[in-house]
Amino acid sequence: MASLRKIEIIDSVFDPWKLQQDYQATSMCGRSDYGATASFIGTMRDINEGDDVISMVLEHYPKMTEKQLNQILDVACERWLLLNVLIVHRVGKILPEEPIVLISVWSKHRADAFDACRFLMEELKHRAPFWKQEALSNGTSRWVEKNTKG
Amino acid sequence: MMITVKYFASLREEVGRASDILELSGPLSVLDVWKQATGQSALMNNVLIALNQEYCEEDTVISDGDEVAFFPPVTGG
Structure with missing residues (x-):
């Protein structure tokens, strides 16, 4: 099981590289x-289904979001040997090029992390x-009615 | 029993409000809550339901103080 984890919902622009670096420095x-x-x-892309998108509002269900993400993390920790996980997700108004989500996984070997x-x-x-x-x-x-294929 | 009902995203717009607090007498399923809260006879096919922030089915039975949420397919990430 992962000994460390952090889940953060954030309502302003974030720098994923800096968050990952800072979190690693403090937690590891x-x-x-x-x-x-x-x-x-x-x-965030500026085009979806062939239309130009100028901004986006991301809504969430506060308590359930954290609960679901923790449960998803629990499952991952049962399947793989994980040392640490950071999940950051943006809410509110978002502009193209801004990051929406960051997932960082630390493990002993690459297969578990990937x-x-x-x-x-x-x-x-x-x-x-x-x-x-x-x-x-x-x-x-x-x-947006459904996820893209992946 | 007191039940809090929440609606999100496009479903919140369709229902016309973000939440309801209802005093109901049971036993009732979450589908019964939807019917009493909205006056509609059925749930749309793609609507997801959560009871106390956990996904559940239409026939899940509620208790006093529960929070029931209805929302469209999720599209985060």
């Missing part, structure tokens, strides 16, 4: 047992209660 300080770090960063990172991201997309509403360049807005 003095440790030298990790040989692999895998990270996924999801960023595989768990992919699993966590896919499970997040299917279970964590977030919803996107896009504002289009033509002045209209619409709810």
